[in-house]
Amino acid sequence: MFKQIDKIAKYKAERNAVILAHNYQPDLIQDIADYVGDSFGLSQKAARLENEVIVFCGVNFMAESAKILSPDKIVLNPEINADCPMARMAGVEKLKELKARHPEAAVVTYVNSTAEVKAESDVCCTSSNAVKIVEALPQKKIIFLPDKNLADYVNKRTNKEIIYWEGFCPTHHSVTIEDIKTNKDIYPDTEILAHPECRAEVLAEADYIGSTAGILNYARESSAQSFIIGTEMGLLHRLKKENPAKDFHLLSSQLICRDMKKTSLEKVASALENLETKVEIDEKIRHKAEKALQAMLEMGD
Ligand code: 13P
Numbered sequence: 001m002f003k004q005i006d007k008i009a010k011y012k013a014e015r016n017a018v019i020l021a022h023n024y025q026p027d028l029i030q031d032i033a034d035y036v037g038d039s040f041g042l043s044q045k046a047a048r049l050e051n052e053v054i055v056f057c058g059v060n061f062m063a064e065s066a067k068i069l070s071p072d073k074i075v076l077n078p079e080i081n082a083d084c085p086m087a088r089m090a091g092v093e094k095l096k097e098l099k100a101r102h103p104e105a106a107v108v109t110y111v112n113s114t115a116e117v118k119a120e121s122d123v124c125c126t127s128s129n130a131v132k133i134v135e136a137l138p139q140k141k142i143i144f145l146p147d148k149n150l151a152d153y154v155n156k157r158t159n160k161e162i163i164y165w166e167g168f169c170p171t172h173h174s175v176t177i178e179d180i181k182t183n184k185d186i187y188p189d190t191e192i193l194a195h196p197e198c199r200a201e202v203l204a205e206a207d208y209i210g211s212t213a214g215i216l217n218y219a220r221e222s223s224a225q226s227f228i229i230g231t232e233m234g235l236l237h238r239l240k241k242e243n244p245a246k247d248f249h250l251l252s253s254q255l256i257c258r259d260m261k262k263t264s265l266e267k268v269a270s271a272l273e274n275l276e277t278k279v280e281i282d283e284k285i286r287h288k289a290e291k292a293l294q295a296m297l298e299m300g301d
């Protein structure tokens with residue numbers, strides 16, 4: 001382990017590289033990263049960095065977003081097999097059909113999507129700014145994709161007409177109302193903090209709903225001592241580290257994103273040493289996708 005950490009430090013300095021990691025990454029990866037955050041914070045960071053090389057530890061669409069925003073930089077994806085199953089649930093052809101059926105609608109695409117789908121969108125959003133973006137758009141009708149649970153969360157907080165897409169996160173969607181009941185029996189009077197990718201009936205029981213960064217902020221500022229966490233288990237690492245006197249319980253043992261766990265120290269070290277795997281995106285697609293991401297950064301900050 002220490003050998004890999006030394007190797008990472010050596011090549012990081014030699015390459016003028018920075019390591020970004022999502023809040024769901026394995027604990028060891030979070031510990032060696034320069035910046036750990038939610039999807040929105042990571043996109044902001046990727047757009048502003050001075051480093052020549054960005055190593056993105058997360059799932060494919062995250063490294064892809066960094067490359068879209070920083071085309072002149074080398075963006076390395078240490079694990080190209082780390083894919084977001086929800087991002088794969090939205091395809092360009094179906095989106096084009098939907099746009100043709102609703103030409104008056106704006107297309108708001110969750111960042112958990114491919115570059116091709118982003119390129120067909122008016123604006124991107126993350127779980128932390130989805131409501132703000134939908135509200136800020138002049139259109140009354142919104143095609144929202146790919147997450148139907150996030151779409152439903154937004155729908156409940158806006159008067160706009162939301163056209164849903166049949167996508168979901170297999171990890172968050174696996175949490176049921178039974179899990180809520182079981183946890184409430186074991187930990188009565190404990191606050192439930194959940195990610196908006198969870199089902200509507202689960203969110204209805206939550207004391208706080210937000211992105212991974214939102215959950216971290218809420219737990220930090222709350223006077224409560226104990227929390228039930230309705231998001232991927234990787235967030236527990238920061239929650240416990242930043243709040244050593246508080247207790248955190250995972251809402252369901254199913255809250256593991258296998259793709260997020262594919263990154264290892266060895267893979268990060270190898271990515272830096274060999275400058276692999278470089279994220280490459282067709283320039284036409286990248287340029288269109290950049291517009292949708294930049295629109296989000298301008299509207300959703
Ligand atoms: P955040 O935007 O909250 O970081 O979530 C990303 C994600 O993939 C949730 O499953």
Ligand code: SF4
Pocket residue numbers: 059083084085086087112169170171172197232257259260
């Ligand atoms: Fe995708 Fe769900 Fe994993 Fe997030 S937790 S990366 S939405 S599969």
